[in-house]
Amino acid sequence: MVYKYSISILGTGYIGLCSGICFASKKIRIIASTHNKEKAQMINDGQPPFYEKGLQEMMNELNKINPELFKCLINPVQAVLETDISMITQGTPMRKDSSIDLSYIERTAKEIGEALKKSDKYHLVVVRSTVVPGTTRNLVGKIITEVSGKEPGKDFGLCMQPEFLKEGDSIEDTLRPDRIVIGAIDERSGAMLQEFYEYFYGDHLQNCPVLRMNLESAELVKYGNNCLLSTKISYANEFANFAELVPNVDIAQVMKGVGLDYRLNSRFLNAGVGFGGSCFHKDVNAIKAWSKSKGYTSRLLEAVLGINDDQAIHIVDMAEQLAGKLAGKKVALLGLAFKPGTDDMREAASIRVVNELRKRGITDIIGYDPKANKTAEMEMGDKIKYAKSIEEALKDSECAILITEWNEFKKLTPDDFKKHMKTPNLVDGRRLYDYDTFNKALPFRAIGRINLE
Numbered sequence: 001m002v003y004k005y006s007i008s009i010l011g012t013g014y015i016g017l018c019s020g021i022c023f024a025s026k027k028i029r030i031i032a033s034t035h036n037k038e039k040a041q042m043i044n045d046g047q048p049p050f051y052e053k054g055l056q057e058m059m060n061e062l063n064k065i066n067p068e069l070f071k072c073l074i075n076p077v078q079a080v081l082e083t084d085i086s087m088i089t090q091g092t093p094m095r096k097d098s099s100i101d102l103s104y105i106e107r108t109a110k111e112i113g114e115a116l117k118k119s120d121k122y123h124l125v126v127v128r129s130t131v132v133p134g135t136t137r138n139l140v141g142k143i144i145t146e147v148s149g150k151e152p153g154k155d156f157g158l159c160m161q162p163e164f165l166k167e168g169d170s171i172e173d174t175l176r177p178d179r180i181v182i183g184a185i186d187e188r189s190g191a192m193l194q195e196f197y198e199y200f201y202g203d204h205l206q207n208c209p210v211l212r213m214n215l216e217s218a219e220l221v222k223y224g225n226n227c228l229l230s231t232k233i234s235y236a237n238e239f240a241n242f243a244e245l246v247p248n249v250d251i252a253q254v255m256k257g258v259g260l261d262y263r264l265n266s267r268f269l270n271a272g273v274g275f276g277g278s279c280f281h282k283d284v285n286a287i288k289a290w291s292k293s294k295g296y297t298s299r300l301l302e303a304v305l306g307i308n309d310d311q312a313i314h315i316v317d318m319a320e321q322l323a324g325k326l327a328g329k330k331v332a333l334l335g336l337a338f339k340p341g342t343d344d345m346r347e348a349a350s351i352r353v354v355n356e357l358r359k360r361g362i363t364d365i366i367g368y369d370p371k372a373n374k375t376a377e378m379e380m381g382d383k384i385k386y387a388k389s390i391e392e393a394l395k396d397s398e399c400a401i402l403i404t405e406w407n408e409f410k411k412l413t414p415d416d417f418k419k420h421m422k423t424p425n426l427v428d429g430r431r432l433y434d435y436d437t438f439n440k441a442l443p444f445r446a447i448g449r450i451n452l453e
Ligand code: UDX
Pocket: 163, 164, 165, 166, 167, 168, 226, 229, 233, 267, 268, 269, 270, 271, 272, 273, 274, 275, 276, 277, 278, 279, 280, 338, 339
């Protein structure tokens, strides 16, 4: 069968796999590639290598309709040669010194270069990974040129298109983005990518601006986004700390009042035990380290990260103010994943809370998470115990700390805590519970509010 578009997706994490499957669902032929044999096998067997809402169902549907539309190789050179557009969706993890690790991007650029050396066709290369400004032009473009002997602009096109999807909403975010940012080395590259999205999105583009700019601006848009979202959270957390200085002030009401200003919005103003996940820490650190390497020190981002780290210390302070010194007592953590709806533990607030508890000599810690017990154990090992149920976590404990706002925890009543715990002290790290109800019923503390009798 002849397809209008054939695209290679180089990297099969959240961005690569979710966008690849979404493209394929609209009859675009996708050839993914990974160096991980087992991962490729799983994907070709129709199994996602990680949990993401809706992904399994889409893969099942695709296999039923036309399995030819999506395949995964362990040979990136072949994947590039079989397609007209290549998207680089490799990870860009954080190095020990907090700067960006571009080694996967570098390797992929070499592989694309090797493929283009063997080809006479014009090929468009699109960087979708989050990369510091200059990377697409000066690293990816340069390596492809050197390895292939081809000329950028003439033999191959180069774009940078940042990806804004959130875990848990990856499919929805891919199918219905709020904007598409296209950075391009030249008019031809940008126009080709825009044409592809006009084909893929059709009518949706009427409500979704396509912004065209140069490569470096597009690279910086992504950091601008993640840094502002992280800043909003740290700002809400700072104000939660202000709120706790004044009796009977409630941060939830304060942020609602702030967020209704038409120039702002109320999203990402929920105070809590701090942000985690695969992007915010990594990206805030990466752009901070990058700007420093260029001679500019960011005071704002330093504060954003510092406030976030301090929330873990603050919540343990709250627990000890409520329940007294906790060394020698059993502490239960409700929720371990970095947010609900995922088993992802990367940079999760639970890790910082556990480290703080242990620093204070509190070692009898038990955690329960509806989905992340296994990944949490891989991350934290025997630093804590892992409960199979809420009841098991609460049983005989003297303080419970709510870390992740899963629905399962929302259903708990004060009586559930009273029934199972030795002493029912509860700290709400996500403002999940109705303050007045819980505060009346048991010893209770919550981020961003202190009531005096
Ligand atoms: C984020 C960005 O939202 C996404 O655009 C980018 O592409 C990748 O990084 P993700 O990491 O999946 O997505 O999670 P997100 O839903 O943004 O939440 C990140 C963290 O912030 C979570 O730990 C969450 O609990 C925390 N958060 C979020 C708050 O503490 N308060 C809020 O108001 C919102």
